[in-house]
Amino acid sequence: MSVARIEAKQGGRWLGGYVLVYLVFLYLPISLIPLFSFNDSIQAAFPLQGFTFEWYATLSGNSALSGALANSLVIGAIAATGATLCGITVSYMDLYGRSPLAAAISAIARMPILIPGVIVGISLLILVNLIGFGPSRTAIVLGHILVALPTTVVIMKSRFAAIPKTIREAALDLGASDWTTFRRVMLPLSLPAIVSAFMLAFLTSFDEFIVAFFLAGTEPTLPLYIWSQLRFPKSLPTVMALGTAILAVSFVIAAIAEILRHRGLAAAQRPVPANLSKPEETERGELQWHST
Amino acid sequence: MSTIVARQPLPESRSSTGFRLAMLLPGGLVTFFLILFALGLVVFLALRGNDGSLLGAGFTFANFITVASDPLYWTVTLRSLAIAGLVTLATVVTAYPVAYYLAFHAGRRRGLLLFLVTLPFWTSYLLRVFAWKIVLAYNGVLNSALIESGIWSEPTLAFLNTPAAVVVTLAHAYAPFAILPIYVALDTIPKSLLEAASDLGARPFTSFRRVVLPNSMPGVLAAALVVFVPTVGDYVTPALVGGPASTMIGTLIQAQFGKANDWPFGAALAVAVMLVILAVVLVVRFADRRFGSRT
Numbered sequence: 001m002s003v004a005r006i007e008a009k010q011g012g013r014w015l016g017g018y019v020l021v022y023l024v025f026l027y028l029p030i031s032l033i034p035l036f037s038f039n040d041s042i043q044a045a046f047p048l049q050g051f052t053f054e055w056y057a058t059l060s061g062n063s064a065l066s067g068a069l070a071n072s073l074v075i076g077a078i079a080a081t082g083a084t085l086c087g088i089t090v091s092y093m094d095l096y097g098r099s100p101l102a103a104a105i106s107a108i109a110r111m112p113i114l115i116p117g118v119i120v121g122i123s124l125l126i127l128v129n130l131i132g133f134g135p136s137r138t139a140i141v142l143g144h145i146l147v148a149l150p151t152t153v154v155i156m157k158s159r160f161a162a163i164p165k166t167i168r169e170a171a172l173d174l175g176a177s178d179w180t181t182f183r184r185v186m187l188p189l190s191l192p193a194i195v196s197a198f199m200l201a202f203l204t205s206f207d208e209f210i211v212a213f214f215l216a217g218t219e220p221t222l223p224l225y226i227w228s229q230l231r232f233p234k235s236l237p238t239v240m241a242l243g244t245a246i247l248a249v250s251f252v253i254a255a256i257a258e259i260l261r262h263r264g265l266a267a268a269q270r271p272v273p274a275n276l277s278k279p280e281e282t283e284r285g286e287l288q289w290h291s292t
Numbered sequence: 293m294s295t296i297v298a299r300q301p302l303p304e305s306r307s308s309t310g311f312r313l314a315m316l317l318p319g320g321l322v323t324f325f326l327i328l329f330a331l332g333l334v335v336f337l338a339l340r341g342n343d344g345s346l347l348g349a350g351f352t353f354a355n356f357i358t359v360a361s362d363p364l365y366w367t368v369t370l371r372s373l374a375i376a377g378l379v380t381l382a383t384v385v386t387a388y389p390v391a392y393y394l395a396f397h398a399g400r401r402r403g404l405l406l407f408l409v410t411l412p413f414w415t416s417y418l419l420r421v422f423a424w425k426i427v428l429a430y431n432g433v434l435n436s437a438l439i440e441s442g443i444w445s446e447p448t449l450a451f452l453n454t455p456a457a458v459v460v461t462l463a464h465a466y467a468p469f470a471i472l473p474i475y476v477a478l479d480t481i482p483k484s485l486l487e488a489a490s491d492l493g494a495r496p497f498t499s500f501r502r503v504v505l506p507n508s509m510p511g512v513l514a515a516a517l518v519v520f521v522p523t524v525g526d527y528v529t530p531a532l533v534g535g536p537a538s539t540m541i542g543t544l545i546q547a548q549f550g551k552a553n554d555w556p557f558g559a560a561l562a563v564a565v566m567l568v569i570l571a572v573v574l575v576v577r578f579a580d581r582r583f584g585s586r587t
Contacts, residue, residue, distance in 0.1 A: 016393065018390070018393070019393045019394075022386065022389075023408060023409070029420065029427055030419070030423055032426050032427065032433060036426065043431060086319045089315045089318055090319035093319070101316065101320075105316065106319075108323040109319055109323050112327065114569065114573060115566070115569075116521060116525025116542060117522065118527050119525060122334065122555075122559065123331050123334045125549065126337055126555070126559070127333055142326055146326050177308065178311040179311055182311075200414070207416045209417065210527050213527075213546075214546075226418055227418065230532070239422070243419045246415070246419065247415050251411065251415065254414035254415075255407070255411075258407055262403070
């Protein structure tokens with residue numbers, strides 16, 4: 001083993017320790033929320049008092065809360081559907097449309113990532129007031145489609161790019177129409193990514209605060225409800241119980257989305273003989289969240 | 293480069309108009325109306341006088357003149373830039389070693405670590421900021437830990453409601469944003485490049501400084517951008533942990549659309565923020581090109 005190799009190994013150990021510390025930094029503050037949600041005190045401070053389910057009990061039968069939850073679920077489902085639909089078509093046309101228009105749409109669709117949420121919020125607020133329906137659930141849906149759009153476009157684009165070009169070309173050469181190729185070949189091949197894009201878009205909408213803050217009419221979403229409760233010290237333990245439930249569900253959804261996306265990438269690369277696929281192209285596509 | 297033999301006429305040439313229309317329509321409508329048109333409206337409104345109506349009255353530069361001449365807006369804008377800059381620096385510097393470990397040392401644990409690092413991003417931002425409030429509060433976790441361990445004798449007010457609290461909270465919130473682009477850039481550096489450096493006698497630090505770091509700069513710049521942009525306009529964090537001394541531009545914009553009810557002026561502030569971000573994006577693009585030409 002060369003000196004350089006040994007040094008690299010030792011460096012790896014130091015770095016490993018650093019990564020551990022970093023993970024503690026990432027998770028320690030978040031873990032306080034579940035911790036204090038079981039604490040028998042209004043104060044979120046150490047030492048812990050007693051163990052209690054009281055705060056969870058106050059969650060049930062709270063009509064303002066369940067209304068906000070239902071609102072968030074409906075908005076999330078519709079916005080995620082819209083964002084995923086746009087993500088699929090925009091990225092597909094960007095890759096295969098061969099038109100400047102499609103490329104421009106794709107570039108613009110990824111733009112909201114470069115616009116702070118406050119500005120997305122006010123620009124849509126002006127827009128929906130101009131159109132005439134004003135702040136409402138519909139307005140929030142539009143806002144959340146916009147906020148989730150860059151994510152769905154990037155996910156779908158890297159997915160479509162990972163499908164070897166030859167598969168699509170074969171379908172077209174065999175006489176399949178664009179529709180058939182899209183519906184029977186490309187969509188099934190990218191299904192895991194579609195599900196994962198939908199889930200991540202849903203989570204984005206479900207957690208989004210500032211855009212909804214500007215566009216909410218009379219019915220708040222869950223983050224807006226939490227925001228309104230943060231002002232009252234007495235309701236903080238309940239917020240933490242609610243937060244724990246949200247964290248748990250978010251973790252599960254994110255994990256499922258992750259597994260699906262992984263499976264999708266693995267499946268895409270399996271059936272093609274190595275000499276036909278061009279791994280350099282597919283593996284280094286765009287912003288990849290993962291190497292496989 | 294191309295290894296494909298004798299290309300047939302491109303399959304795309306058969307694309308039916310109906311197909312193209314159906315595929316371009318949803319994305320086209322969304323990007324045109326929700327992005328371009330809506331942003332255009334902000335610029336339009338910023339140039340209008342405030343007469344209480346939705347789109348204001350008369351064209352005027354008064355809003356921009358106020359933004360540019362009133363020291364309050366300069367102070368807040370500079371503070372937003374300083375805080376966002378500090379957050380970006382802190383996030384990128386602390387994220388780099390994590391991305392480096394993931395790219396070069398993680399081995400089989402890579403998938404799991406990547407998941408763990410990105411997971412907090414998919415949990416509620418509001419709750420993450422709120423968690424920091426619990427940590428930093430007067431009777432919060434940090435204070436009680438310092439007192440329990442005997443380092444401090446009584447709780448201090450020095451943590452919460454400071455610009456430092458905003459920086460730490462935002463650096464925590466945007467950490468996953470920084471790690472991913474840097475990791476992707478590091479991961480695409482061919483391992484043979486590092487072996488060559490080592491074979492030519494470069495010590496690990498030298499090959500890091502001369503090979504790895506320059507090659508990862510596009511990722512670093514992308515990370516900086518992805519952290520900086522949402523941070524400049526952030527509203528939640530200054531409101532929850534920042535206190536009055538760390539008012540940021542997002543807060544001012546919100547106030548114009550809320551309490552002050554001066555939409556044209558709020559729009560002008562928003563345009564100012566977008567111009568600042570545009571300038572930063574252009575600088576990053578320029579830097580990116582310089583680094584790009586190096587490899």
